[in-house]
Amino acid sequence: MGLLRRLDAAARAGFPGMFTALLIILAAVPVGIPGIVGAVSLPCIFFWTIFRPAAMPAPVVFALGLLQDLLSFAALGTGVLTLLILHGVTLRLRDVLARQSFLANWLVFCGFALCAVALGWLLQAVLGWMLPPLAPGLHQLGIAAGLYPALAWVLSRLHTAMQRAEAAL
Amino acid sequence: MIRLSIPLRQALARLSLPVLIAAAFGIMLLGKADAVLIERARMALADALSPIWAAVQEPVSAVRGAVQEAEALWNMRAENARLTEENERLRRWQATALALEAENALLRRQLAWVPDPAPQFRTARVVADAGGTYARAVLLATGPQHNVRKGQIALDERGFAGRVTEVGSRSARVLLATDINSRVPVTLEGSRARAIMVGNNTARPRLQHWPEGVIPREGDRVVTSAQAGAFPAGLPVGVVRWTESGAVEVELFAHLERLDVLRLFDFGLSGILPPEAVARPEPRGRR
Numbered sequence: 001m002g003l004l005r006r007l008d009a010a011a012r013a014g015f016p017g018m019f020t021a022l023l024i025i026l027a028a029v030p031v032g033i034p035g036i037v038g039a040v041s042l043p044c045i046f047f048w049t050i051f052r053p054a055a056m057p058a059p060v061v062f063a064l065g066l067l068q069d070l071l072s073f074a075a076l077g078t079g080v081l082t083l084l085i086l087h088g089v090t091l092r093l094r095d096v097l098a099r100q101s102f103l104a105n106w107l108v109f110c111g112f113a114l115c116a117v118a119l120g121w122l123l124q125a126v127l128g129w130m131l132p133p134l135a136p137g138l139h140q141l142g143i144a145a146g147l148y149p150a151l152a153w154v155l156s157r158l159h160t161a162m163q164r165a166e167a168a169l
Numbered sequence: 170m171i172r173l174s175i176p177l178r179q180a181l182a183r184l185s186l187p188v189l190i191a192a193a194f195g196i197m198l199l200g201k202a203d204a205v206l207i208e209r210a211r212m213a214l215a216d217a218l219s220p221i222w223a224a225v226q227e228p229v230s231a232v233r234g235a236v237q238e239a240e241a242l243w244n245m246r247a248e249n250a251r252l253t254e255e256n257e258r259l260r261r262w263q264a265t266a267l268a269l270e271a272e273n274a275l276l277r278r279q280l281a282w283v284p285d286p287a288p289q290f291r292t293a294r295v296v297a298d299a300g301g302t303y304a305r306a307v308l309l310a311t312g313p314q315h316n317v318r319k320g321q322i323a324l325d326e327r328g329f330a331g332r333v334t335e336v337g338s339r340s341a342r343v344l345l346a347t348d349i350n351s352r353v354p355v356t357l358e359g360s361r362a363r364a365i366m367v368g369n370n371t372a373r374p375r376l377q378h379w380p381e382g383v384i385p386r387e388g389d390r391v392v393t394s395a396q397a398g399a400f401p402a403g404l405p406v407g408v409v410r411w412t413e414s415g416a417v418e419v420e421l422f423a424h425l426e427r428l429d430v431l432r433l434f435d436f437g438l439s440g441i442l443p444p445e446a447v448a449r450p451e452p453r454g455r456r
Contacts, residue, residue: 025221028222028308029229029297030297030307031229031298058186062193065193070214071218072301072302074301074303075201076200080193081194088186124303127200127201128303130349133370133371135370136303
């Protein structure tokens with residue numbers, strides 16, 4: 001295999017992780033809405049775990065969770081655990097989810113995001129040893145659910161482009 | 170490159186998730202045990218990313234400026250009427266203020282009053298929202314040579330915004346007054362009663378622990394108190410607002426949801442909670 005072709009394959013394999021990391025970093029730019037940082041990673045990890053699990057393995061999810069936790073003021077480890085569990089459950093149900101329509105996937109994602117936000121809230125309560133307010137969590141859930149269609153549209157375009165490139169090899 | 174047999178590779182892949190979940194718990198414990206290490210890691214990452222954020226900030230603030238401009242144009246008529254009315258009112262206050270200033274100068278001359286030194290401050294741009302879901306904090310790009318240190322007080326152009334809690338080599342994190350861990354000793358200007366302003370992650374922090382017999386009045390001005398040695402007295406904070414459910418909140422003068430630049434004041438005060446108390450919230454009873 002030539003060097004260029006190998007570079008091309010590496011870029012395709014690394015793209016989902018890098019793209020998600022970039023989104024997390026850009027989400028920290030203040031636009032007046034708090035809680036975007038915790039919401040952008042959920043749709044990306046859900047999408048790539050279903051459609052390109054080889055490019056979104058557990059270590060990458062771990063690194064993304066760590067990045068997210070370090071960027072926000074949250075207790076360290078909460079994002080890591082939440083994202084890993086989301087990844088694990090999605091991977092387990094992958095065969096079913098990959099065949100579903102977009103709308104069904106969105107509904108499933110909303111359910112998963114609800115569980116992820118609830119888990120994040122619980123971890124925050126246990127680690128901080130006081131009850132955090134519910135509103136920011138619901139806010140995060142709303143942003144994640146609202147971001148999914150837009151992100152999934154872009155990501156599925158990219159995914160088909162990558163598939164076409166792979167088929168041309 | 171090491172070549173692994175396919176069953177071994179599959180076994181490793183299956184094992185990686187449980188191992189990493191265990192590692193996540195390990196990181197949680199580490200975060201509880203060594204707050205200083207985590208803080209250093211956070212600030213190293215923030216230092217590395219703050220140039221990127223500062224670059225991205227330019228177009229974002231341009232767009233935001235355009236939107237504000239459009240809003241201002243849209244509301245110009247109503248705004249104009251309000252300003253005319255306000256100007257009228259302020260003119261009366263100006264007369265009062267000038268009279269008081271003259272009287273004050275006269276009295277000071279008779280008392281050999283030592284004036285307060287003008288505090289040093291530097292201005293820094295807000296480049297990132299550093300709060301996440303359950304915290305309210307912002308990240309400032311301070312540039313490589315700065316003298317920002319922990320405990321400095323951040324004000325926007327209107328009033329008190331927060332306090333510096335973590336400092337890196339080219340960035341600093343400011344915990345906002347609305348954060349759930351924020352506790353600010355304040356004075357109610359009307360009654361001179363002291364109270365504590367407690368953040369709750371909403372736009373308006375609560376007022377707590379005012380002395381018995383004093384009831385905060387709606388619209389009363391709230392300023393900082395020098396009580397704990399962490400703040401100078403008299404920085405403008407906000408006004409008292411009663412909610413419909415009967416809780417007392419403070420409407421901040423500072424516009425925390427659209428911070429562009431913050432002024433960091435060095436009042437040389439050292440009576441500050443240790444940084445661990447900010448990074449790791451302790452259950453707090455009544456003080």
